[in-house]
Amino acid sequence: MPAAAMAPPSDPHIPVLLGPLLKAVAPVRGLWCDGTFGAGGYALGLLAAGADRVIGIDRDPLAHRMAAPLLAAHEGRLQLKHGTFSNLDTLAGEPLDGVVLDLGVSSMQLDQAERGFSFQKDGPLDMRMSQDGPSAADLVNTADEAEIADILYHYGEERASRRIARAILEARAQEPISTTLRLAEIIARQLPRPKPGQSHPATRSFQAIRIAVNAEFSELAAGLAAAERALKPGGKLAVVSFHSLEDRIVKRFFLAASGQEANANRYAPATETTEPRFTMATRKAIAADATELAQNPRSRSAKLRIGIRTDAPASAIPPADLGLPTFSRKGRR
Ligand SMILES: C[S@@+](CC[C@H](N)C(=O)[O-])C[C@H]1O[C@@H](n2cnc3c(N)ncnc32)[C@H](O)[C@@H]1O
Numbered sequence: 001m002p003a004a005a006m007a008p009p010s011d012p013h014i015p016v017l018l019g020p021l022l023k024a025v026a027p028v029r030g031l032w033c034d035g036t037f038g039a040g041g042y043a044l045g046l047l048a049a050g051a052d053r054v055i056g057i058d059r060d061p062l063a064h065r066m067a068a069p070l071l072a073a074h075e076g077r078l079q080l081k082h083g084t085f086s087n088l089d090t091l092a093g094e095p096l097d098g099v100v101l102d103l104g105v106s107s108m109q110l111d112q113a114e115r116g117f118s119f120q121k122d123g124p125l126d127m128r129m130s131q132d133g134p135s136a137a138d139l140v141n142t143a144d145e146a147e148i149a150d151i152l153y154h155y156g157e158e159r160a161s162r163r164i165a166r167a168i169l170e171a172r173a174q175e176p177i178s179t180t181l182r183l184a185e186i187i188a189r190q191l192p193r194p195k196p197g198q199s200h201p202a203t204r205s206f207q208a209i210r211i212a213v214n215a216e217f218s219e220l221a222a223g224l225a226a227a228e229r230a231l232k233p234g235g236k237l238a239v240v241s242f243h244s245l246e247d248r249i250v251k252r253f254f255l256a257a258s259g260q261e262a263n264a265n266r267y268a269p270a271t272e273t274t275e276p277r278f279t280m281a282t283r284k285a286i287a288a289d290a291t292e293l294a295q296n297p298r299s300r301s302a303k304l305r306i307g308i309r310t311d312a313p314a315s316a317i318p319p320a321d322l323g324l325p326t327f328s329r330k331g332r333r
Pocket of ligand 1: 015039
């Protein structure tokens with residue numbers, strides 16, 4: 001069944017770190033962009049906290065189908081645009097008082113087996129947030145062994161990346177890998193059986209393949225730069241990340257853009273020091289408190305970082321300074 005025709009998920013996405021975010025960016029006024037609209041939890045939170053208007057963006061047609069009642073209920077104050085947040089300045093089309101990015105996939109996406117994100121539910125090996133372009137099946141059935149190993153290692157920190165890549169090539173020579181559970185089994189067979197409390201052995205590899213399929217790291221780097229261009233002086237950029245690789249990009253972006261550290265790599269030549277484009281709202285990342293942790297296990301790994309735009313002109317940060325892995329993707333994104 002095409003994903004766009006699936007029944008809407010019954011279980012809504014519970015927003016992570018929304019309370020701490022709204023508190024840290026208060027007072028909320030003017031025009032905000034929610035670059036990861038999902039089920040609209042952040043957008044609605046911003047409107048309730050005092051934003052005059054919110055422009056939402058999501059690349060997933062499912063988010064747009066589900067948003068109809070919200071858009072009708074907040075007509076004139078809430079808009080939703082289809083596209084990626086790497087273009088948020090162009091999509092918004094006007095200077096912004098704030099930008100929020102709540103990275104990764106939503107529970108609506110994860111929970112629908114048909115979307116192919118989950119190694120716990122059998123479904124087509126898809127993983128495309130935007131429901132178009134090359135899928136995870138295209139990637140695992142066509143990429144060469146070295147590229148698959150690089151993806152697993154750099155995007156999933158999977159130490160058994162070479163062994164798993166070899167097993168994927170052997171398995172696909174028998175029959176193309178087209179389902180989530182088959183891929184999960186191929187991966188699990190290469191790794192020790194998890195002890196009680198340990199995560200599923202395919203967790204890291206599935207994360208890596210999802211990141212590759214959706215070009216999540218280049219999207220993030222471009223999205224941070226787009227937010228920098230779009231924000232008014234005094235405007236706020238709040239980013240919630242869900243794993244250490246994502247958080248490293250956000251942290252290095254803010255370090256470089258706030259002039260605290262021109263270059264995070266002490267062996268690399270120092271980049272040109274420019275006037276700070278952001279000041280940090282808090283020195284450290286904000287994490288979920290015990291109450292939120294108890295209510296929403298997804299908040300366990302979440303980190304929130306917030307920067308406040310200065311009036312210095314926007315500038316670009318080289319991707320290597322953000323810690324983006326730089327292996328060859330054979331013409332892919
Ligand atoms: C974690 S969910 C956001 C949930 C949302 N804050 C809420 O409260 O419902 C992430 C959403 O962002 C979307 N998304 C992820 N990366 C994107 C990108 N680069 N551009 C646009 N949308 C993206 C996904 O499709 C997903 O719907």
